Amino acid sequence: xxxxxxxxxxxxxxxxxxxxxxxxxxxxxxxxxxxxxxxxxxxxxxxxxxxxxxxxxxxxxxxxxxxxxxxxxxxxxxxxxxxxxxxxxxxxxxxxxxxxxxxxxxxxxxxxxxxxxxxxxxxxxxxxxxxxxxxxxxxxxxxxxxxxxxxxxxxxxxxxxxxxxxxxxxxxxxxxxxxxxxxxxxxxxxxxxxxxxxxxxxxxxxxxxxxxxxxxxxxxxxxxxxxxxxxxxxxxxxxxxxxxxxxxxxxxxxxxxxxxxxxxxxxxxxxxxxxxxxxxxxxxxxxxxxxxxxxxxxxxxxxxxxxxxxxxxxxxxxxxxxxxxxxxxxxxxxxxxxxxxxxxxxx
Numbered sequence: 001x002x003x004x005x006x007x008x009x010x011x012x013x014x015x016x017x018x019x020x021x022x023x024x025x026x027x028x029x030x031x032x033x034x035x036x037x038x039x040x041x042x043x044x045x046x047x048x049x050x051x052x053x054x055x056x057x058x059x060x061x062x063x064x065x066x067x068x069x070x071x072x073x074x075x076x077x078x079x080x081x082x083x084x085x086x087x088x089x090x091x092x093x094x095x096x097x098x099x100x101x102x103x104x105x106x107x108x109x110x111x112x113x114x115x116x117x118x119x120x121x122x123x124x125x126x127x128x129x130x131x132x133x134x135x136x137x138x139x140x141x142x143x144x145x146x147x148x149x150x151x152x153x154x155x156x157x158x159x160x161x162x163x164x165x166x167x168x169x170x171x172x173x174x175x176x177x178x179x180x181x182x183x184x185x186x187x188x189x190x191x192x193x194x195x196x197x198x199x200x201x202x203x204x205x206x207x208x209x210x211x212x213x214x215x216x217x218x219x220x221x222x223x224x225x226x227x228x229x230x231x232x233x234x235x236x237x238x239x240x241x242x243x244x245x246x247x248x249x250x251x252x253x254x255x256x257x258x259x260x261x262x263x264x265x266x267x268x269x270x271x272x273x274x275x276x277x278x279x280x281x282x283x284x285x286x287x288x289x290x291x292x293x294x295x296x297x298x299x300x301x302x303x304x305x306x307x308x309x310x311x312x313x314x315x316x317x318x319x320x321x322x323x324x325x326x327x328x329x330x331x332x333x334x335x336x337x338x339x340x341x342x343x344x345x346x347x
Contacts, residue, residue, distance in 0.1 A: 006193030013071030015179035048275025052176030052303030062103035064179030065149030072181035089124035123335035147181040157231040176303035180311025196257035208239035209336035243334035254342035266327040272299035
C-alpha cells in the first residue's frame with residue numbers, strides 16, 4: 001500500500017424508520033398526567049424533543065445498519081466487495097454473539113471484510129472512525145465502513161412508579177431509532193480529510209447512565225425470568241456536569257492542535273441527547289458560544305438517536321449544501337461512561 005496523505009469520509013448513509021412518534025403520544029402512553037399530575041407538554045418543555053422515529057417491533061439493529069451502510073457505499077461509489085474492514089458501532093445489537101458486524105457484512109455482501117463490533121455508548125461512532133483512520137494509516141485497511149443501527153426504543157422504561165423513578169427514566173422517553181454509516185478512504189489531497197482528535201474519559205462516573213444491565217442470577221425478572229434489564233436509566237443532572245466538564249478541555253485541545261479559531265468553523269456537529277442538553281451546555285463551552293449558530297441540530301426532530309446522531313447530522317448538512325468540499329468541521333461527542341471526544345476535519 002502506498003503512503004497515506006490523509007484519510008477522509010467519502011460517503012455517508014442514514015436510515016430512519018417511517019413511523020414518527022410525537023412527544024405528546026409518549027406522554028400519554030407513560031401516563032405523565034394521570035400518574036404524576038404533570039401538565040401536557042411537560043416532557044417537550046424539559047427536553048426540547050418534539051418528535052422521534054421508532055422502528056417496527058420486528059426490525060433488528062443490523063437491518064438499520066445495513067440500509068445505512070448500503071447508502072454510504074453508494075455515495076462513495078464502492079462495491080461491498082471493496083470493503084476490507086467493517087465496524088459495527090451500535091449500542092443495541094442483534095445478539096451478544098457473534099458480532100453484529102457479521103450480520104451487516106453478510107446482508108451487504110461485504111464478503112472480503114474483516115468484521116468486528118466496537119462499543120463505547122454514544123461515542124461508539126466517533127471512536128470507530130478514529131480506529132478506522134488508524135487502520136488505514138498503518139496499512140492494515142484501505143476502505144473501512146463504519147455502520148451503526150439503534151433500536152433504543154426497546155429500552156424505554158414505561159413503569160416508573162414515583163417522581164424520582166420518572167426523572168431517571170426521562171432520558172429513555174426521548175430516544176429514537178435509526179441507522180448511520182460512514183465510509184473512510186485514503187486521500188492524496190492533503191487539504192481535505194480528518195485532522196486532529198482528542199479523547200478523554202473519567203470511568204469513575206459510569207453510574208450516571210446505565211442501560212441493558214445484567215441482573216445477578218438470583219434476581220431474574222419476576223415476569224419473564226430474564227437476566228437482562230434492558231431499560232435505560234439516567235441521572236441527567238450529574239451526567240451533564242460530568243460529560244461537559246470533560247468535553248470543554250477536550251474541545252479546546254483539539255482546536256489548539258488543529259490551529260483553528262472558532263470563527264473559522266463552517267459547521268459543528270455534536271451528539272445531542274436532547275435539545276435542552278445542548279442549549280444548557282453552550283454557556284459552559286467558552287468561545288464555542290460565539291459559533292453556536294453553526295451547530296447542526298437534530299434532537300428536536302429525532303430525539304436521542306445515540307450512535308446514529310452524528311451521521312444523521314452530517315447527512316442532513318451535506319444534503320443542504322452546508323457540508324461542502326473544503327468546509328471546516330468540528331465534531332463533538334459527550335457520552336455516558338463518561339467519555340468525551342472532539343475531532344476536526346476538512347470536508
